[in-house]
Amino acid sequence: xxxxxxxxxxxxxxxxxxxxxxxRREWKGNTTKSLLIRKGYEAxxxxxxxxxxxGDNYCAxxxxxxxxxxxSKQLPAWLHDSDISKWxxxxxxxxxxxxxxxxxxxxxxxxxxxxxxxxxxxxWQEAVQYKSLEDREHMCQHVFRGHDExxxxxxxxxxxxxxxxxxxxxxxxxxxxxxxxxxLLFARDSSKCPKTFFTNHLRHVGFSGxxxxxxxCLLGYSLQEMIQVVRLYKCDTEEFITYYPNDHKNxxxxxxxxxxxxxYNVLVPKKSSKFDAYGRPKWNQSSGGQPSITTCL
Amino acid sequence: MSFIPGQPVSAxxxxxxxxxxxxxxxxxxxxxxxxxxxxxxxxNPFSEDKTDKGIYVTRVSKGGPAEVAGLRLGDKxxxxxxxxxxxxxxxxxxxxxTKKNEDVVRLLVTRKSLEETVxxxxxxx
Numbered sequence: 001x002x003x004x005x006x007x008x009x010x011x012x013x014x015x016x017x018x019x020x021x022x023x024r025r026e027w028k029g030n031t032t033k034s035l036l037i038r039k040g041y042e043a044x045x046x047x048x049x050x051x052x053x054x055g056d057n058y059c060a061x062x063x064x065x066x067x068x069x070x071x072s073k074q075l076p077a078w079l080h081d082s083d084i085s086k087w088x089x090x091x092x093x094x095x096x097x098x099x100x101x102x103x104x105x106x107x108x109x110x111x112x113x114x115x116x117x118x119x120x121x122x123x124w125q126e127a128v129q130y131k132s133l134e135d136r137e138h139m140c141q142h143v144f145r146g147h148d149e150x151x152x153x154x155x156x157x158x159x160x161x162x163x164x165x166x167x168x169x170x171x172x173x174x175x176x177x178x179x180x181x182x183x184l185l186f187a188r189d190s191s192k193c194p195k196t197f198f199t200n201h202l203r204h205v206g207f208s209g210x211x212x213x214x215x216x217c218l219l220g221y222s223l224q225e226m227i228q229v230v231r232l233y234k235c236d237t238e239e240f241i242t243y244y245p246n247d248h249k250n251x252x253x254x255x256x257x258x259x260x261x262x263x264y265n266v267l268v269p270k271k272s273s274k275f276d277a278y279g280r281p282k283w284n285q286s287s288g289g290q291p292s293i294t295t296c297l
Numbered sequence: 298m299s300f301i302p303g304q305p306v307s308a309x310x311x312x313x314x315x316x317x318x319x320x321x322x323x324x325x326x327x328x329x330x331x332x333x334x335x336x337x338x339x340x341n342p343f344s345e346d347k348t349d350k351g352i353y354v355t356r357v358s359k360g361g362p363a364e365v366a367g368l369r370l371g372d373k374x375x376x377x378x379x380x381x382x383x384x385x386x387x388x389x390x391x392x393x394x395t396k397k398n399e400d401v402v403r404l405l406v407t408r409k410s411l412e413e414t415v416x417x418x419x420x421x422x
Contacts, residue, residue, distance in 0.1 A: 043342040044370075047356045180412035213411055228370065237345045238409035241371035246410035252364060269359050292340035294355045295391050297326040 012144040013066050016049035016268050033233075037259060040235035044267070048255065051266040054146065058102075058206040060256075061154045062144070063264040064219060064227060067254035069127040070140050070268075076224050084121055087163055088113040094195065095162060100203055101155060103148045112152075113159055119149065120156035154206060157219065162202055164222040166194045181217035181245050188214075210262065216244035220254075228253035230267065233260055310375060313404040315366040326394060326402065327361020328354050328368055333387030343371045351375075352382045352390045354406070372406040379403075 023041035027034045053063045088096070088110055096109050105112045123143060130136045144150055168182045191197040205211060211219060220227040227244040234240045243253065255267040317324040332341055334350045343353045354372040357364050374382045377393045385393070394402055 039342055043355070184412065217411065230370075235342045236347070238343065238371075239411075240343050241369070242411055243369065243408070244411065246408070246412060252360060253369070292331065292337045293387060294329045294331045295387065296329045296356070297391070297394055 010146045011141065012054040012062060012146050012150060013140065013266060014052040016051050019045040019048060019050050022050050036235050037232045040230065040232035040240065043235070043240075044230055044257075047270055048257075048267040049270050050257065051268055053263075053265050055263050056206070057208065057210045058151070058154050060211040060216065060264045061157050061205070061219070062150070063256050063266045064223070064225075064254060065153055065157060066140060066144060066266050067256070068223065068225065069123060069143065070136050071252070071254065072124065072128050074128050075124060078224055079121060079124060085114040085118040088117060088159070091159075091163065095198055098199065098203055099155075100207060102151050102206055113155070116152040116156040117159060119152050123153060151206075157222075158202055158205055160222040161215070161218050162194070162198055165197055165202075165218060168221075169194050179217070179221060179245055179247055181214055181221070184214045185218060213242070213244070213261065217246075220244045224251075226251045226253045228255050229264070230255070230257045231261060232258065310405045310407050311367065311372075313363075313366050313368050313372075313406055315362050315368065315402050315404065317400045317402070318362045324395075324397070324400060325361070326363050327358035328363035329356035330374070330387070330390055330394070331355040333390055334384055335386040335388075343373070350384075352385065352387075368404065368406065369408060372408050374404055374406050376405040377402055 019041050023038050023045070027037050027041075051066070053059050053066070091113075093110075096113065099109050099113065101109070101112060107115070127136060127139060130139060143153070165185065168178050169186060171178050172182055172186070185197065186192055190200040201209070201212075201215065205215075216227055216229070226246075229242050229244065231240060231242055234242070255269075257265045257267050315326055317326055319325075330352050332338070332350060332352045336350065338344070338350050339347050341347075341349070341353055343355075344351070352374040354363075354368060354370055354374065357368060357370050374390070376382055377390075378399070380393050382390055382393065
């Protein structure tokens with residue numbers, strides 16, 4: 001399984017690079033798989049560049065957080081209206097007691113979770129006030145350095161997922177409308193209720209496991225975002241692009257890429273002109289020279 | 298969400314209403330299309346059926362009219378303003394989307410979802 005290391009620097013998310021260049025370097029040869037993966041990269045190469053994400057079990061959370069901080073134009077309503085550090089006290093103590101942190105702490109687990117949530121809100125607020133891309137990138141470089149701060153933010157995301165799962169499960173029990181992925185989340189034998197979901201799945205995220213697909217839906221829903229994932233090994237199927245969850249309208253999706261549903265990287269938009277010198281939409285030939293065009297509208 | 302008669306039960310469609318935007322003198326939609334009955338369907342990465350010569354969304358401009366309206370990368374366009382798009386050439390599709398006297402286009406699209414994939418497999422049991 002190919003995992004891109006982020007190199008000797010401390011950066012957890014690399015600078016943007018060209019997808020075609022990356023694809024040709026990483027997937028040489030002409031096995032069926034190589035051809036499929038390269039076809040997938042080529043399908044999106046004119047629209048996106050790639051930022052490689054540190055390849056540990058936090059990568060899905062990290063990639064999503066990176067996109068949130070680098071793209072949010074305003075604080076979401078659910079964050080704006082709440083004092084989210086208080087949510088830690090509202091959480092049942094069983095969950096707090098069992099929480100795992102990836103770093104040493106001298107505070108109580110409750111206090112540390114409060115700190116994580118506070119930090120998330122502060123960083124998000126800081127991100128939305130930057131108007132220029134350069135300032136945002138600078139901020140993200142500072143956050144994604146592999147220090148405790150980065151992991152505190154990732155643990156905050158896990159907390160939000162738990163809180164949302166508890167709320168959704170309660171709604172399901174009451175017979176209220178819930179998003180479809182909830183049924184899948186709690187249909188697993190190992191995750192029939194929030195407690196077992198936490199004990200068997202969520203508390204291990206970042207340590208011994210990453211996020212399963214249905215948990216990506218929970219992550220997106222918790223943040224009120226839609227995560228768009230280009231899944232390269234699913235190229236030539238209807239699951240090549242999958243949305244987590246699929247029912248959040250009118251949102252600009254957070255774009256990620258995975259070759260295998262295991263490791264996630266970030267996709268950032270490539271700047272390109274859509275029109276030629278005469279103001280006509282550009283027609284592009286696919287590089288194979290086959291009769292297959294894409295028309296910009 | 299509604300069902301189109303003749304489509305397999307799993308194909309759920311979304312209605313997307315795109316309000317075109319002026320960019321200079323051009324009315325743009327903010328997305329790109331691939332496919333058509335005159336095109337090579339094996340190049341299309343979004344479809345499993347390699348005889349599928351339908352029209353697919355191959356790019357969506359960030360923050361553009363299409364994205365704002367809910368159109369997404371990989372969507373298959375079934376209809377535009379009531380016109381069928383499942384058996385058209387690439388150029389016919391382009392024309393239906395870029396009529397100069399229309400500043401709104403209403404699309405019917407299909408999109409696969411994780412939830413739907415699992416629901417399908419559950420329905421088979």
